[in-house]
Amino acid sequence: MKFVARRLLIAVGQVLLVTLLAYVLFYVISDVTGASPAQRVAGHAATPAQVARVAHLLGTDKPIYTQYLDFLDHIVHGNFGYSFLQRQPVTQIILPAAGVSLSLILVAVVIWLTLAIPIGLISALRPRSFTDRSLMTGAQIAIATPVFWLAPILSYLLAFEPNQGRFLGISLGGSVNVFPIEGWISLTSNPWQWLHHLMLPGLALALGFTGFYARFVRALVLEQLDEDYVRTARAKGAGRRRVLRSHVGRVVAPSIITLLGLDLGAAVGSVLFVELVFGLPGLGFVAVNSIQNLDYPVTVGVVTFTGLLTVGAMTLSDFAVALLDPRVRRPTG
Amino acid sequence: MSFSGSQTAGVADSVMIDPTLSVSFRARFVRRVLADKATIVAAVFLVILLLLATIGAPIVAALTGHGSNQQFFNGLTVNGVPLPPFSHEIANNGQPNPHGAFFILGTDRLGRDMLVRLLYGARATLAVGLGATAVALVIGLVLGMVAGYFGGVLDAVISRGIETAMAFPSMLFAIGLAAVLGAGLVNSIIVIALFSWYYPARIVRMAVRSLRGEQFVEAARSIGLGHITIMRRHLLPQLTAPLIVYATGVVALNILFEAGLSYLGLGVRPPTPDWGQMIADGVTSDLYRQQLWVALTPGLALVFTTVAFNQLGDGLRDAFAVRGSIR
Numbered sequence: 001m002k003f004v005a006r007r008l009l010i011a012v013g014q015v016l017l018v019t020l021l022a023y024v025l026f027y028v029i030s031d032v033t034g035a036s037p038a039q040r041v042a043g044h045a046a047t048p049a050q051v052a053r054v055a056h057l058l059g060t061d062k063p064i065y066t067q068y069l070d071f072l073d074h075i076v077h078g079n080f081g082y083s084f085l086q087r088q089p090v091t092q093i094i095l096p097a098a099g100v101s102l103s104l105i106l107v108a109v110v111i112w113l114t115l116a117i118p119i120g121l122i123s124a125l126r127p128r129s130f131t132d133r134s135l136m137t138g139a140q141i142a143i144a145t146p147v148f149w150l151a152p153i154l155s156y157l158l159a160f161e162p163n164q165g166r167f168l169g170i171s172l173g174g175s176v177n178v179f180p181i182e183g184w185i186s187l188t189s190n191p192w193q194w195l196h197h198l199m200l201p202g203l204a205l206a207l208g209f210t211g212f213y214a215r216f217v218r219a220l221v222l223e224q225l226d227e228d229y230v231r232t233a234r235a236k237g238a239g240r241r242r243v244l245r246s247h248v249g250r251v252v253a254p255s256i257i258t259l260l261g262l263d264l265g266a267a268v269g270s271v272l273f274v275e276l277v278f279g280l281p282g283l284g285f286v287a288v289n290s291i292q293n294l295d296y297p298v299t300v301g302v303v304t305f306t307g308l309l310t311v312g313a314m315t316l317s318d319f320a321v322a323l324l325d326p327r328v329r330r331p332t333g
Numbered sequence: 334m335s336f337s338g339s340q341t342a343g344v345a346d347s348v349m350i351d352p353t354l355s356v357s358f359r360a361r362f363v364r365r366v367l368a369d370k371a372t373i374v375a376a377v378f379l380v381i382l383l384l385l386a387t388i389g390a391p392i393v394a395a396l397t398g399h400g401s402n403q404q405f406f407n408g409l410t411v412n413g414v415p416l417p418p419f420s421h422e423i424a425n426n427g428q429p430n431p432h433g434a435f436f437i438l439g440t441d442r443l444g445r446d447m448l449v450r451l452l453y454g455a456r457a458t459l460a461v462g463l464g465a466t467a468v469a470l471v472i473g474l475v476l477g478m479v480a481g482y483f484g485g486v487l488d489a490v491i492s493r494g495i496e497t498a499m500a501f502p503s504m505l506f507a508i509g510l511a512a513v514l515g516a517g518l519v520n521s522i523i524v525i526a527l528f529s530w531y532y533p534a535r536i537v538r539m540a541v542r543s544l545r546g547e548q549f550v551e552a553a554r555s556i557g558l559g560h561i562t563i564m565r566r567h568l569l570p571q572l573t574a575p576l577i578v579y580a581t582g583v584v585a586l587n588i589l590f591e592a593g594l595s596y597l598g599l600g601v602r603p604p605t606p607d608w609g610q611m612i613a614d615g616v617t618s619d620l621y622r623q624q625l626w627v628a629l630t631p632g633l634a635l636v637f638t639t640v641a642f643n644q645l646g647d648g649l650r651d652a653f654a655v656r657g658s659i660r
Contacts, residue, residue, distance in 0.1 A: 144639035149632035152616045269504025291512045306502040
């Protein structure tokens, strides 16, 4: 229980930090650099008196700390404010978008784990072999490939060209719909179409992470294979598979879960590009639109919301690790 | 190995090189680097890239006679589509003119020479990638040293800050910040540095923490040296190897970061060429569906450069015998 309390306290601190930064960034800095929220709402033609009145209505004429506390108070009550442009509550914009982004991340995580774990294992079991070198070179390239470049290339090769009846410039003799070019179908309306529309975006998002995780799994497993307990287990007659699954796997799993918790935040950055390329109405899509339109409440809402998700994912992954690894639960000095 | 006797096992768990290595260290470092062909290839590639960006770009521009922002009216087909690689400009009759301008990598959406833009684009990529890393390194070094050296409350605060920053939706924040500050070279460097300081901070903190208990620190204290002097004169030299290794890896991350920002129009201001922006040029207009290369070549340049920096970082890590990875 002490562990849970400690960890939750840290999470609360992180949430405060995220919200504070989001608030300062978009309301305070934008105020200083000229494009103040009140000016934005009142419009370019507004007189200073009108702008001042709007600032009063928005509450941006109050001291910064009061503004921030009001902002926190609203968030606690589930109120992320109102969009400047769309005249509706930010939550009504964010929640459907979050469903899209989370679906995409879910599909991507499944893809990258199912690819990376076997690749990492194969490499670790034959270190410095030709297979290992080829796989790790592939991982190196996957890591270096920017998602905003990979996504359009994949969409061109696997969706657009087959749709036009070609593949790599070779005629297929007719249109083949391997993957849809873009668009979003919700899980509740058609689960199969949902998955079909997310496969290619998921793959684009997953590839870079696959490289990272394959290298990570390889390094972890390689380190463990040298340990005495592996030799002991083998000497007692346990098969290779059994040692990997029941012994090495148990030691390696918490590290992978921790990394997954950390990577959700990083994934949101890549999600944004994938959503733009594949026309998925997710959080990244909403964020980029609101940033370009200086629709501060939506931007701050998205950033805060993803910040909350990220902190939540980190906290959950730490709890999962604590369940798997009793050493973590013990209070540290 | 003949010089293995000079190694001690005590610091094997820390991120740094063994401080007791002296004479044999340089020899071993050189030997290890020379044995690592992939790293040599990466290093040579990066040197060539640097030369191409600095002096190669104007030379190629002079040889071809094409400016980086020069729009060729005949550099597009009659339908306004960019020319593929290895093509001549289009004459008024719609056919290629064998005596006219020649475009080795074709032209872009506005009829500009892709090769010249690609070479000039390397400047922005390298300037921001290296510049932001340098700034991040300074921030990370100071915070990491303070946290690792003093411990206690300072360490707790900085460590929580590092953890939070690591899991931050940093791309979203960076885009927001870039949008608020405005596009531009210096602003990109500031934004990217603000979101990459925690990699070096983490490494430095761990390293300093493990060094803090060493006798030479105690000795320095006992002869009356101040904390700042100890950090600068006695701890900093120990951190050189891990910092070089991690900085190389951070450059790779930051180059992708910069490309991402300029892909969204928040990096270097157009018409200054930039790889991320060149990719965006081909993608957002859906032009790549007709003419894939407009997005293909700048992307490949980006991938090669990032792979090279990553490979160099890996190679240096092995050669310096620094443990651990960037994440």
